[in-house]
Every structure is written in C-alpha cells, then in structure tokens.
Amino acid sequence: MQPTRALLGMRYRKLRLTTKDVNKGYYKGTGSGSMGRHTKHGGYIIDWSKVRTYVVPPLEGFKLTPFVSKAIQRVHGQFDSAAGPRDPNTYLSRWKAENGFD
C-alpha cells in the first residue's frame, strides 16, 4: 500500500506530528488528561481519584442569571491597602468579626 500521493516525497515531513507517527518513545496526548496508568501487558488501570466528576447543585428557585442589567453602573471595589481584596489583614479582621465564634 502507498500513502496518498499528496503526502509523498518530503511533504509529509513538513506536517505536524500526530499520535501515529514515530516508532517509539514519542507520546502525544489528545487533551483528555491522564485517568490512570498503563500495565506492562498493554492494559490500563483507571485511577478513580484522577477521574473528573462534576458536582452540580440543585438549581430550583435560583434567581441569578449570567447577566446583570446594563442600567447598573460598573463600580470597582475600594480597598484600604495596596493588596486590596487579597489583603490578609482585612480577611483576618473580617473573620474575627463575623466568624470567630462557632
């Protein structure tokens, strides 16, 4: 069997490598992520801690939408320190005021 004529000669070498190219050692993923590990016999053992699970909360009665009315002006936050929203002192004092006691 022959490859397609368009790919003969040096033209194939200019294309990007795919998962089917190169004899050994070359691994190219497909963007799906690692879900486990390979066995030496060619099998695959799934590691369930690596498998993605999606936790969707119940959305009944939830009134917020992805959009905000354009009539509401955009107002940026105002903060005391240069760190702004990430300032640990602000976080700590708010915690003490609101959440210090269980």
Next chain:
Amino acid sequence: MASPAAIRPSVGAALHSCRTASVGYGLRPLGAAPSRIHAAGISTTASMMKRHKYPGARDNKDHNKTRGESALRRTGTRWRLSVSDEPLPKPVAPEDLVPVETDPNHGLWEFFASREAAVSPPAEDAKHGRGWMVEELRGKSWEDLHKLWWVCVKERNRISTASYDRNRNSLGFGDAEARARDNEVKVTMRGIKHVLTERQYAWEDAVKLAENDPEIDLSGDGPVFTPSEFLEEEVEETAEVEEVDAKELALDGAESVKWTPDAAAAAPPPSEPKAQGEAPRL
C-alpha cells in the same frame, strides 16, 4: 484408460451419440440429438451443444431482464420470485402513525431556549445584559457562586446548540448575536473563577498571619479565637457579677454577646440579653 481430457467427450454426450447410432437407419427417437453429431472439443452436455440460433437469425430481444422494474415507483418484480406468494406486511400510512410521546419534563429540553422554535431569532438572542463584575461577585457566597457557574454552563450549552443547528440547517443570521451573548457569559464565568482564587489566596495568607497572632490559637485544643479585649474585660466582669442580683442570674442563665471591637470597648453590663440570638457564650 488414460487419454487427454481435451479430446474425451463427456459421458452424457458419448451415451447420447451411441444411442442414436444404435437405432436403425431412418428412424430417429424423439428428442434425439440432431443428425449432425460432432464431438465437442471440451467437456460439455448435450443441451449445451444444442444450437440456439438458426443461421441468419436476428436478435430481437431486449436483453435487459429488469426493464421496467422500479423500486421507487413500486412496479413489483417482472418475474415471479420464490417469495411472491408470501404475505408481506404493509407499512403504516404516514397519516395513521401514532405520534411519539415525549416527556415535557425531560432534562434535554433545557438545551433549547424555547420549545416552539429550534433556534431563537437574533433579536431574542440580543436581549441580554452585561456580564457580572468581579466586585459584584465578591459579595456572593460559595453556594451562590457554585449555582451561578452551572447556570452559565447551561446557558453556554444552549447557545452552542443553537449555533450548531443554525449552521447545519442554514437558518440564516444570528451567529454574531450568539457570540456576543456567549462572550458575556464567559465574562461572568471568568469573574467567578477569579473571586474564588482570590479568596483562596487571601485565606492562605491569613492563615500565615494568624500563626503569629496572639488572639488566635491554631493548635486545636481550646477555642480558636479569644479576643484580647474580652480577656481584659473578664477581670471587671467577675467583679460586677458578684454585685448582680441573684434573680437576674437565675433568669439569664445563658447570656449571649456578639463580640465586636467597638461593642467590647463600650462594655455594656453582661446581664443584658442581646437581641442577635447568637449562641450562648459561657
């Protein structure tokens, strides 16, 4: 007896020719071979050796055995088949078909903006606000942000389904409006991720700060937070409690105080019950 196959006629042909040869001169049995008998050069049968054309015959026949047969026009076959007598089932006419039952509460309906139209028109798609600002999301709880995220995911699925349908069926304009709507949803989702990341980093830094905070005890035994003002207040409180009426003590068995720096400074008498409904602090 070995003889080359090429010159050996088949058994049938040989017998046939022998039979005709054994009959007397002038008498020919019915169905006999024609008078001119010749040995075939190859292995063959008598019927194959018969001449099917007389000299000078014209070929009038239409050699297309399936002429006139059409599945689209339902002509049926030209020749009888082995299944011609078998009663074949007839398909139900389209007007007699029973309509498919659908579940009005099926989850897949949520992939569509409306049930009447497959794709909402661009004017409807354009009716949306702006995406959430990060400052607006900062005030939201984890539960609200989690639910808002999934509302955004479902909206993006709806937009994507509509775009796919619009392109597949060439329904016309609407792609630009859909993309604008999608961009606003993505802005909201980006903001949610930003807020949660920010909270995580702030918490991590606050934990580091808390390790050096005298009011906070992270060892695990005893209360985590003991405000310094409270500790100073305790000395005064014990003195006041001795003076307080026994009746008040019996009534206010569980005193509740919400600690704030300002409130502690003002130091109202501990026997006053607070309205907040906080858990009693012993």
